[in-house]
Amino acid sequence: MLPLVSFPSLKTIEAQTTRCENEFILSGEVIVGDDLIVGDDLIVGDETEVVVRNDTDVEHEIQVINEPSCNESLSSKNGQNKNSSIGVKECLRVNLLPAEVSGVTYRNDTAALCFVQHIATVLHQELVEKMKNSTALGWMLDESTSRTNEKSCIIYARYIENYEPKTAYYGLLNLDGDGSAGNIIKALTSMWEKDGLHPINFCWLATDNAATFTGIHEGVIAKLKRHLSAEWLESTPCVTHSFTVVGSEASYLQRSIENQKPTRSESVVKLEATITDIYNYFGRSSNRQFRLKSWQAFMEMPELKMKKIFGIRWLSLGGCIKPIVDNVYPGSQALLTSLQQIVLDIDSSNIERENAKRLLTSILEDEFLFLLHMHHDLHEIVLSPITKIMQHGNRSYFSLMETIAEKRKILSYWASESSLIMGPALGDYIESTELGSFGGFKIKLGDRKTFRKDCREHVDRLIQQLDKRFKPSMVQESLSTGRSKSPVEKKM
Template identity: 25%
Template sequence: MPKKRGRGRGQKTISSFFQERNHETPAPAADLTCAQETPAPAANPTHAQETPAPAANPTHAQETPAPATNPTHAQETPAANPTHAQETPAANLMMTSDHDEETPSGAADITMTPEQETPSDAAVLTPGQETSAADPTAIPANSVSAEEQAPPQKRRKKKKKKEEKEEEKQEPKKQQPVKKFSKGWLDRFKWLAYDGTLMYCKWCREQRRDSNLATGTDNFRLSSLERHLPTDAHTASMAVRAKGQGKIVRGMQSAALKRAKAVEAALRTVYWTVTEEVANRKYESLLQLQRLQGVQAVKDLNAGRNATHTSPTAFNDFLRCLNNVLERKVTREVRTSPFVAVGIDESTDRSSEKHMVVVIRYVRVPTAELVTTFLKCAKVEDGKAATIYQKTLDILQEYNIPLRKVLGLGMDGAAVMSSDLNGVTGLLHRDNPFTVAVHCVCHRLHLAAAQGTNGIPQMKSASLLVDSIYNYIMRSPNRLAEFKTLADVLGEDYIKLKHVFEIRWLSMGEAIDGVLRNHRALAVYTEEKAADGDPTAIGLHQQLTSYLPMALLHLLGDVLDVTNHLSRLFQYRDITFSSLSKELTECFNSLEAMRQVDGPKLERFRVGVEQSGNFRDTPIEMRVGRGGRQPLEALQDIRAAFLERLLENLHARFPQVELLEAMKIFDPASYPAAGDNLALVYWGRDEFNTLMDHYAQRKVTRDGNVCEKYIDQYACEGQFGAFKQAVAARFKGEERVDENGVAQFHYYRPNELFKKMFGGANADYQQIFSEVFKLMCCCLVVMVSNAEAERVFSCQNRIKTKTRTLLSIDQLDRLIRLSYARIPMADFDFAAAREDYLLAPRRL
């Protein structure tokens, strides 16, 4: 309780003052009804403000309404606490009569503590200023201030300004809450909301519950929130909300599932369209067919009413998401591969645009698999080496593949690619001298066989005979129909005749095989046409029934069987150079033997003619050639010259590359016999040192740049011995059953050995033989052939038909990537594509 200031000697107490008033002032003057009808003059003219009366007790001024100061007038007049005279309306301590004349009243003599003092014009009166109780209207002579002596108009203006200042000072105090709202309560109480002024329960407000927090309160107390929790209104709101929340969640889950199924249905439709190389203009009709068939997921694509998702834009969006799935997978696997190799080729499409294709070979580290796949199809302005090389660098940078990681380059034999001076190979070696550039084996075989006939007119004539027969029969629908009918009458199986293409590696062998297998029907048909006087038929029939031309065709058939077998072998996707040496040796040996011994086709022809003079029931004549040479003698001379030229060409195109030969240390078939441990210790040392000279030594480029080595030679030497022992003991091969059901031992090929030894359950060997693993990766990524690039161009030609020549290069790249991969629909990650599609806001 604050201590009160002592009274002056002549001052009266408040109680005695009001007691005198109660006895001497008439009661009607303080009637409440009079206060409502006629405004009572204020005790202090400067504080006659119309504001609610504060409490009489200063200690409870902010909590409870103030009772009347005089108990006898508690029910008749408002509180008249002189301490707050500036806030009380018409609470004059000295009431006047009903006259209109204003009579200033003397201020009450009240002593206030410092805590109770408020700004006021009612000063504490001294004993000489006391007002007589007998005459309450009397005014002391010295109590009139300068303000009261001023004219009434000025007093009113000053009074008004003073009131406005007091309101400005006091109003903010009234608006300040007792406590501030804590934002942390919003996290603690999920049902709580705050609008900046009041806090309220949004659950109770939503359901219009009868609760204090439903309407809102500014009593910012934690206890108020805690008391609200167990109330019946809030408990009922929680129960209703929980029930409705479950329905909302289930509804949202159902809608999301429905939406996901609709998107996946559209993605599968687009995927099928692309992989089957169907034009995207068929996409809308395909969706319409599915709707008619009752596919609900496709019907749900129209959930947005105005969004049918059948436009070319929607198709391209779906295609982009499918393409992103494949690109991310390849990028992720390439990033983890220790080394890579790239295959480059360029061609012109149907719209006469020059395109460049890049394929890549890398190691899928977790499973130790060798992967060769399509990387990019790009447009180039010209076919110059600098343009092709710069575009290759741009593509590698796009996929974050550093050039130092590229250890293999596959290409064709064109000078712009293979030249080690200014070609793509030479430009690459300036940046990375460790890269092994290889001219495609299949290209070399095709060129060697084609150029082997140069300078031998008889062999050229035999090749032209095949083309002439094709043009005569296949380019005339009438002749083709007649020929098929004749073959059926003769009981011969019709074999389609093939055209010889300069750019197709196997076309010559297939064309010759078609002529030989249709020989009887061809001879009979050309004979009938020759009888009608057809000059072309006369010439063809003469060659089909002559010994030398037919013998040369059989010789070509035998040679091409050997070379085409090797070409098919090296067209396998993951063939490695460790297989090259053995297969080439077998090819050379077979061709060398044909110098002295007839091949199977030529032998069958020669024996048949010698025994019966016929081949396939067709008479063969021994016509003497120009110069009077006998057919058998001419055959021997031509065969010797042809095989000699062919073998020279092959040896020239397949030199004994020491580095590539050294890679056989990873071929289990070349290991010493089982049990010969001494031979195994010394085996492969020379080949190993050759590989170390290339990969374990620093190199300097032509521009003077130093390239660091890839392999630690000393660590690799220490691991190589244990690696050989492991291969010989456990990873040399396995028993396999052949087509006839006979079990035979099969040696692992290098890529099979790589997968068996370093993948799956044996992945720990990647750390045990870390340097050998890196060396094996260096050797296996080298590309033997560029067949993958040729396959990509074949895919491009199937997609970009005459009716689709307006396809952009970016769109063509996406279509090729999906069509080339041909991942089974059951294995494709449509969920990833769906999530990619739904990342953007869609009307679905």
């Protein structure tokens, strides 16, 4: 990707284009055969000389050369297949003399670079004109090192054209290894000045939740407001990244002291540890996987693989929980049955049986099963529908906020003290295990009042994070289309 930090003037481009054309004509990489024709000026020659013909001569020679007999002669002489060129001629109805037919090869990296730069400049200038005519502008920034070891910042512009919001690639900032907020602002404002863009029409900046961008005092957005004297600029972080942060932050207990180190909830740590143990136990042995699949086939269940929890993707927890719930539910307890078979198998080693027994015991703990079913309801009923909306690029901001408000009501009901049931899966589990049995297995009931309290606190933290990171935005609601009235407008 070529950095678009600076763009040459039209005079410079014309000079570069002329130089490229001269290099094309005089380049030693042009291999000339008998009766060679190249380019718009129609350069014709043999191995010793080059002659430039006029347009009248050119038209006559093109007709002669494109005769079928001439094509056949050239093809046999140069040992080339003419089927592809004939197909192009028939489809486009244009007389062509491809390089593979004429025996010409041409490669000039400088000319190719000039061509790409020229096209990029024209496209960028067209975009700048559209942005200048737009009544509102938004910017989307993302710092990355995915394409190179050096830090860079990719920029997309959001503008209005014919009363419709549109998004386009604006440029790539080369940060020269310095990804600080000050250096990003310096490179960004320099780019805007060269394009003649003024902050009077800037209304928002979208970034991820990295401190470099969202820092209250030293972040890019905070410094940019001071630098441009534009206090109206609104920060709109990436909704997908914000939603992931909502879930991950909800697993941390509230700090009692301001500078206290964040501490994760013990119940969440235990839940994730057991899920990881299940994945590791089956993921590292094909024999164990075969036993599990055999029981799934015997019980006429789909073959569901155990999935690994990814630390950077909190929403992956939902994909890890569902296969476990489906494999421990009464009537389809393939996971528990396969572990029990290994425990009772006298042909298995003592270590193998001990590992299976330890895992089976941890799964049959009342606390783990209680939390497992609660988080299953949480992801299936509340979080998964919101995630699916974010995966559709055509969904509006207003539709997303409506869905979040709807799911928040469900969370508020679950978090209330008067609520006895927090979801259908958890409700079925509590009801079916009142006598201490879970399908074909015995379990020891734990302190379910404490379990409920932990679950309510987790849901309450989730609500707080949703309110913190998904506040109503007047700018986004004004740019949303296809709606009646927003919640903010209804209050006005």
